[in-house]
Amino acid sequence: xxxxxxxxxxxxxxxxxxxxxxxxxxxxxxxxxxxxxxxxxxxxxxxxxxxxxxxxxxxxxxxxxxxxxxxxxxxxxxxxxxxxxxxxxxxxxxxxxxxxxxxxxxxxxxxxxxxxxxxxxxxxxxxxxxxxxxxxxxxxxxxxxxxxxxxxxxxxxxxxxxxxxxxxxxxxxxxxxxxxxxxxxxxxxxxxxxxxxxxxxxxxxxxxxxxxxxxxxxxxxxxxxxxxxxxxxxxxxxxxxxxxxxxxxxxxxxxxxxxxxxxxxxxxxxxxxxxxxxxxxxxxxxxxxxxxxxxxxxxxxxxxxxxxxxxxxxxxxxxxxxxxxxxxxxxxxxxxxxxxxxxxxxxxxxxxxxxxxxxxxxxxxxxxxxxxxxxxxxxxxxxxxxxxxxxxxxxxxxxxxxxxxxxxxxxxxxxxxxxxxxxx
Numbered sequence: 001x002x003x004x005x006x007x008x009x010x011x012x013x014x015x016x017x018x019x020x021x022x023x024x025x026x027x028x029x030x031x032x033x034x035x036x037x038x039x040x041x042x043x044x045x046x047x048x049x050x051x052x053x054x055x056x057x058x059x060x061x062x063x064x065x066x067x068x069x070x071x072x073x074x075x076x077x078x079x080x081x082x083x084x085x086x087x088x089x090x091x092x093x094x095x096x097x098x099x100x101x102x103x104x105x106x107x108x109x110x111x112x113x114x115x116x117x118x119x120x121x122x123x124x125x126x127x128x129x130x131x132x133x134x135x136x137x138x139x140x141x142x143x144x145x146x147x148x149x150x151x152x153x154x155x156x157x158x159x160x161x162x163x164x165x166x167x168x169x170x171x172x173x174x175x176x177x178x179x180x181x182x183x184x185x186x187x188x189x190x191x192x193x194x195x196x197x198x199x200x201x202x203x204x205x206x207x208x209x210x211x212x213x214x215x216x217x218x219x220x221x222x223x224x225x226x227x228x229x230x231x232x233x234x235x236x237x238x239x240x241x242x243x244x245x246x247x248x249x250x251x252x253x254x255x256x257x258x259x260x261x262x263x264x265x266x267x268x269x270x271x272x273x274x275x276x277x278x279x280x281x282x283x284x285x286x287x288x289x290x291x292x293x294x295x296x297x298x299x300x301x302x303x304x305x306x307x308x309x310x311x312x313x314x315x316x317x318x319x320x321x322x323x324x325x326x327x328x329x330x331x332x333x334x335x336x337x338x339x340x341x342x343x344x345x346x347x348x349x350x351x352x353x354x355x356x357x358x359x360x361x362x363x364x365x366x367x368x369x370x371x372x373x374x375x376x377x378x379x380x381x382x383x384x385x386x387x388x389x390x391x392x393x394x395x396x397x398x399x400x401x402x403x404x405x406x407x408x409x410x411x412x413x414x415x416x417x418x419x420x421x422x423x424x
Contacts, residue, residue, distance in 0.1 A: 044073020051089065056203075058243040060093045060280040067093075077120040080113060084131045087113070088424035091138070095415040098282040103415040107138045126155030126164050133171060137178075138416040146175050166195050166204060167423055170211070174422055177215055185215045206235035207421045210244060214251055220308065222259045226252065244421045246272040246284055254291060258308055260318030262295045283414065294404060302376070302385065305404035306332055315378040326351060327372045334386065334395035335403075343392035369393060 051066035067086050074083050087110045094103035114128075114135050121128060133148030153168035155161075169192040176185035189212045196205045213228035229252035236244055253268035273288045295303070303312040309328060311319045321328050329351055334342065347365050348356040373386055385401075387394050395401070 040073040044070050047073060055089060056241045056243060058277065064090060064093050077117055080117040081127050083113060084110060085424055091416050092418055092420055095418055096283050096420050097280045100415050107416050111135050126152045126159050126161055129155055130164060130168060140417055142175055142179050149175060162199055166192060166199055166201060170204060170208060170423060173211055178417065182215045182218050202235050202239040203241055204423050206232045207423055210248055210421050217255045222255045225255045246276045246281065247421055250288060257295055258310055260312045265295060300402045301399050302401040304335055304401065313376055319375055326368060330368060330372055334393060335401050338395040339397035341389055341391035341394045
């Protein structure tokens with residue numbers, strides 16, 4: 001496994017950050033283009049620049065403070081899209097810290113702002129459709145969001161806005177993952193990769209590789225996902241962006257766990273858990289704790305991940321069932337209720353969806369159980385998992401077996417359906 005090296009650097013002073021922010025004011029920026037040309041413009045620019053520096057360095061307390069100050073330097077209607085951008089940042093901060101009240105407040109403000117600016121626009125441009133899609137995402141309206149992201153992408157092509165094209169492609173890939181359309185997500189990510197080879201946007205490319213790794217992992221391509229996590233880490237470190245550092249470790253750890261590399265996964269979970277800011281990374285902390293709890297029990301004899309069809313036996317490691325789906329179904333059926341016997345009639349009905357016929361099912365059941373035992377029983381040990389009695393077959397109740405726990409509770413706390421890694 002690759003060695004993860006931590007970068008250590010002295011945190012810059014407020015004076016240094018402010019000086020950098022003021023120097024950068026001369027640079028062209030989509031945000032700055034929307035700000036008013038008066039004294040509040042300079043102040044708003046400085047606060048926004050400082051907020052972005054703190055956000056990238058995962059100092060969300062300071063980032064929140066300066067984003068809210070930057071809001072005071074904006075005016076409607078000319079700064080509508082700048083305000084949208086600031087709302088996006090603070091929603092991400094509040095979502096990660098599980099501050100549902102404040103997150104929902106700014107989600108509502110985003111929705112109201114979108115409605116209010118329609119009449120002020122000469123035409124509905126790419127930026128409008130992008131923000132409309134973001135609001136759809138906040139509300140969980142993924143189908144409508146998908147339509148608006150596609151419209152934003154087409155408009156951005158017409159308006160020659162390559163950066164907005166890139167953000168739209170990333171958002172389309174994220175949206176496809178939310179809708180479990182992982183192959184579609186991979187197609188969008190491949191298109192985005194080609195575009196970013198021209199644009200050279202390191203932060204967005206780092207986010208892209210993190211999402212790419214997640215999409216591959218969800219399709220079962222665990223080994224193929226690992227290089228994308230490593231690329232994400234490398235790119236983000238080169239940009240001195242630390243706000244996604246722990247999420248890369250988490251997701252690479254999950255991929256290793258699904259490969260049966262539990263000890264390596266626990267190392268990555270531990271690094272992430274020991275170095276995060278618990279006050280602002282509350283959602284991440286819960287995810288890490290659940291992953292650690294899921295695998296950190298040396299007494300478990302058999303680990304069963306039904307969703308990803310992964311079986312890990314304490315002595316044998318990951319068991320390759322290949323396309324032996326019937327054997328998996330028998331194992332899952334028996335393991336769910338240890339000590340409960342299933343006779344031939346039960347197995348015929350529940351596994352093969354047939355009425356029991358001794359001429360068909362006797363040999364089929366015997367052969368299937370025999371093959372299953374050969375796969376999951378360690379050498380030298382007979383009848384450790386699957387037992388036979390006068391009432392049929394059962395899973396040994398003395399065995400410590402565990403089913404993988406899906407993180408549904410934590411997923412529900414992903415406020416606004418938005419991730420820290422999603423570009424604003």
